[in-house]
Amino acid sequence: MVVRPLRDDRYVVETDHGTYVVDLDERSCTCPDHAIRGARCKHLRRVAIEVNEGRVPPPGKRSAVCAVCGVRTFVPIAERGPQLCDDHRFTPGEFARDRETGSVLVVTELTTERADEYETEEGRTVADYETNVHYGGHEPVVEAAYVESLRAVDGVVDLEGVRRYGFPASRLQRLGRSHPRVAAAPTTDAAPV
Numbered sequence: 001m002v003v004r005p006l007r008d009d010r011y012v013v014e015t016d017h018g019t020y021v022v023d024l025d026e027r028s029c030t031c032p033d034h035a036i037r038g039a040r041c042k043h044l045r046r047v048a049i050e051v052n053e054g055r056v057p058p059p060g061k062r063s064a065v066c067a068v069c070g071v072r073t074f075v076p077i078a079e080r081g082p083q084l085c086d087d088h089r090f091t092p093g094e095f096a097r098d099r100e101t102g103s104v105l106v107v108t109e110l111t112t113e114r115a116d117e118y119e120t121e122e123g124r125t126v127a128d129y130e131t132n133v134h135y136g137g138h139e140p141v142v143e144a145a146y147v148e149s150l151r152a153v154d155g156v157v158d159l160e161g162v163r164r165y166g167f168p169a170s171r172l173q174r175l176g177r178s179h180p181r182v183a184a185a186p187t188t189d190a191a192p193v
Contacts, residue, residue, distance in 0.1 A: 003050045004056070009059040011047045013046060013047060022043050024044070025059055054074075060076060062074065066083060066084050067140060068084060068169055080112055081113060092107055092108055093107065094174065095147070095175040097173045104147045104175065105145060106144060108144055110140060110143075111141045111142070135170050145162040
Protein backbone atom coordinates (compact mmCIF):
# COMPACT_ATOMS: atom_id res chain seq x y z
CA MET A 1 0.00 0.00 0.00
CA VAL A 2 1.17 3.49 -0.85
CA VAL A 3 -0.05 6.35 1.35
CA ARG A 4 -0.04 9.96 0.14
CA PRO A 5 -1.35 12.95 2.10
CA LEU A 6 -3.92 15.24 0.51
CA ARG A 7 -4.18 18.97 1.23
CA ASP A 8 -7.43 18.57 3.16
CA ASP A 9 -6.05 16.38 5.99
CA ARG A 10 -7.11 13.18 4.25
CA TYR A 11 -4.91 10.51 2.68
CA VAL A 12 -4.99 8.53 -0.56
CA VAL A 13 -4.18 4.84 -0.16
CA GLU A 14 -3.25 3.02 -3.35
CA THR A 15 -3.42 -0.76 -3.38
CA ASP A 16 -3.34 -3.47 -6.05
CA HIS A 17 -7.16 -3.63 -5.80
CA GLY A 18 -8.05 0.06 -5.81
CA THR A 19 -7.48 3.57 -4.55
CA TYR A 20 -9.22 4.76 -1.40
CA VAL A 21 -9.46 7.95 0.60
CA VAL A 22 -8.92 7.78 4.36
CA ASP A 23 -9.91 10.45 6.88
CA LEU A 24 -8.23 9.79 10.23
CA ASP A 25 -10.18 12.48 12.07
CA GLU A 26 -13.50 10.95 10.95
CA ARG A 27 -12.12 7.40 11.15
CA SER A 28 -13.49 6.70 7.70
CA CYS A 29 -12.36 5.09 4.46
CA THR A 30 -13.98 4.86 1.04
CA CYS A 31 -13.20 1.13 0.68
CA PRO A 32 -16.14 -1.32 0.57
CA ASP A 33 -15.07 -3.01 3.80
CA HIS A 34 -15.47 0.22 5.76
CA ALA A 35 -18.30 1.77 3.73
CA ILE A 36 -20.54 -1.31 3.83
CA ARG A 37 -19.59 -3.09 7.03
CA GLY A 38 -18.31 -0.08 9.04
CA ALA A 39 -15.21 -2.07 9.97
CA ARG A 40 -11.90 -0.44 10.86
CA CYS A 41 -10.21 -1.45 7.65
CA LYS A 42 -6.58 -2.14 6.82
CA HIS A 43 -6.36 1.22 5.00
CA LEU A 44 -7.20 3.16 8.18
CA ARG A 45 -4.67 1.11 10.11
CA ARG A 46 -1.99 1.62 7.45
CA VAL A 47 -2.43 5.41 7.44
CA ALA A 48 -2.24 5.44 11.26
CA ILE A 49 0.99 3.42 11.12
CA GLU A 50 2.51 5.72 8.48
CA VAL A 51 1.67 8.81 10.58
CA ASN A 52 2.97 7.25 13.81
CA GLU A 53 6.21 6.17 12.12
CA GLY A 54 6.71 9.71 10.77
CA ARG A 55 6.58 8.72 7.11
CA VAL A 56 3.63 10.99 6.30
CA PRO A 57 2.51 14.16 8.10
CA PRO A 58 -0.27 13.96 10.67
CA PRO A 59 -3.55 15.77 9.99
CA GLY A 60 -3.07 19.55 10.03
CA LYS A 61 0.58 19.35 9.03
CA ARG A 62 2.60 19.22 5.84
CA SER A 63 6.13 18.16 4.92
CA ALA A 64 8.88 20.78 4.83
CA VAL A 65 12.66 20.78 4.72
CA CYS A 66 14.73 22.30 7.52
CA ALA A 67 16.53 25.39 6.18
CA VAL A 68 19.60 24.58 8.30
CA CYS A 69 20.19 20.83 7.96
CA GLY A 70 17.88 19.78 5.11
CA VAL A 71 16.07 17.16 7.19
CA ARG A 72 12.39 16.58 6.44
CA THR A 73 10.09 17.92 9.13
CA PHE A 74 6.35 18.38 9.57
CA VAL A 75 4.96 21.88 10.07
CA PRO A 76 1.44 23.32 10.35
CA ILE A 77 -0.19 23.58 6.92
CA ALA A 78 -0.53 27.38 7.14
CA GLU A 79 3.17 27.95 7.97
CA ARG A 80 4.99 29.87 5.24
CA GLY A 81 8.58 30.87 4.71
CA PRO A 82 11.67 28.87 5.64
CA GLN A 83 11.12 26.14 8.21
CA LEU A 84 13.26 24.51 10.88
CA CYS A 85 13.30 21.02 12.34
CA ASP A 86 12.95 20.42 16.08
CA ASP A 87 16.76 20.39 16.46
CA HIS A 88 17.11 23.88 14.95
CA ARG A 89 13.84 25.58 15.92
CA PHE A 90 14.07 28.21 18.64
CA THR A 91 11.28 29.37 20.92
CA PRO A 92 10.94 32.72 22.69
CA GLY A 93 12.61 32.68 26.10
CA GLU A 94 15.16 30.05 25.08
CA PHE A 95 18.87 30.75 25.61
CA ALA A 96 21.36 30.60 22.73
CA ARG A 97 25.04 31.28 22.15
CA ASP A 98 26.24 33.39 19.21
CA ARG A 99 28.72 31.16 17.32
CA GLU A 100 30.69 34.24 16.19
CA THR A 101 31.14 36.10 19.49
CA GLY A 102 30.33 33.50 22.15
CA SER A 103 27.79 35.89 23.69
CA VAL A 104 24.71 34.48 25.39
CA LEU A 105 21.34 35.68 24.13
CA VAL A 106 17.70 35.07 24.91
CA VAL A 107 15.49 34.38 21.89
CA THR A 108 12.60 36.80 21.48
CA GLU A 109 11.11 35.56 18.19
CA LEU A 110 11.59 33.10 15.34
CA THR A 111 10.54 34.97 12.21
CA THR A 112 9.31 33.55 8.90
CA GLU A 113 11.57 35.89 6.91
CA ARG A 114 14.77 34.69 5.27
CA ALA A 115 18.09 36.31 6.24
CA ASP A 116 18.41 37.65 2.68
CA GLU A 117 14.94 39.31 3.01
CA TYR A 118 14.82 40.53 6.60
CA GLU A 119 15.83 44.20 6.79
CA THR A 120 17.31 45.80 9.88
CA GLU A 121 16.83 49.39 11.03
CA GLU A 122 19.87 50.27 8.91
CA GLY A 123 18.07 49.11 5.76
CA ARG A 124 20.40 46.15 5.23
CA THR A 125 19.40 42.53 5.18
CA VAL A 126 20.68 40.24 7.95
CA ALA A 127 22.57 38.26 5.28
CA ASP A 128 24.42 41.44 4.17
CA TYR A 129 26.38 41.74 7.41
CA GLU A 130 30.00 40.54 7.23
CA THR A 131 29.57 38.40 10.36
CA ASN A 132 26.77 36.46 8.63
CA VAL A 133 28.59 35.67 5.37
CA HIS A 134 29.16 32.02 6.36
CA TYR A 135 25.50 31.39 7.20
CA GLY A 136 22.65 30.70 4.80
CA GLY A 137 20.73 33.63 3.39
CA HIS A 138 17.83 31.18 2.96
CA GLU A 139 17.61 30.55 6.72
CA PRO A 140 14.89 32.14 8.85
CA VAL A 141 15.93 35.02 11.08
CA VAL A 142 15.91 34.54 14.84
CA GLU A 143 15.49 37.71 16.88
CA ALA A 144 17.33 37.74 20.18
CA ALA A 145 18.54 40.08 22.93
CA TYR A 146 21.90 39.97 24.67
CA VAL A 147 21.53 38.61 28.20
CA GLU A 148 23.70 41.39 29.66
CA SER A 149 21.16 43.95 28.38
CA LEU A 150 18.29 42.38 30.33
CA ARG A 151 16.97 43.73 33.62
CA ALA A 152 14.76 42.01 36.13
CA VAL A 153 11.66 43.68 37.57
CA ASP A 154 10.34 42.00 40.71
CA GLY A 155 12.53 38.97 39.95
CA VAL A 156 11.16 38.50 36.40
CA VAL A 157 13.10 39.42 33.27
CA ASP A 158 10.94 41.57 31.02
CA LEU A 159 11.92 41.67 27.33
CA GLU A 160 9.72 44.65 26.45
CA GLY A 161 11.79 47.55 25.18
CA VAL A 162 15.01 45.52 25.03
CA ARG A 163 17.04 46.00 21.85
CA ARG A 164 16.71 42.97 19.61
CA TYR A 165 19.09 41.69 16.97
CA GLY A 166 18.48 39.42 13.98
CA PHE A 167 20.58 36.31 13.29
CA PRO A 168 20.46 33.56 10.65
CA ALA A 169 19.18 30.52 12.58
CA SER A 170 22.38 28.46 12.24
CA ARG A 171 24.49 31.26 13.75
CA LEU A 172 22.86 30.57 17.12
CA GLN A 173 23.55 27.47 19.17
CA ARG A 174 20.86 26.30 21.58
CA LEU A 175 21.91 26.36 25.24
CA GLY A 176 18.76 25.05 26.84
CA ARG A 177 15.09 25.61 27.30
CA SER A 178 13.67 28.87 28.58
CA HIS A 179 13.94 29.98 32.13
CA PRO A 180 10.52 30.29 33.83
CA ARG A 181 11.38 33.80 35.05
CA VAL A 182 11.93 35.22 31.53
CA ALA A 183 8.73 36.71 30.14
CA ALA A 184 8.51 37.09 26.37
CA ALA A 185 7.31 40.49 25.21
CA PRO A 186 5.38 41.50 22.11
CA THR A 187 7.49 41.70 18.95
CA THR A 188 9.05 45.00 18.00
CA ASP A 189 11.20 45.99 15.04
CA ALA A 190 14.56 44.25 15.14
CA ALA A 191 17.63 46.32 15.82
CA PRO A 192 20.65 46.18 13.50
CA VAL A 193 22.94 43.18 13.63
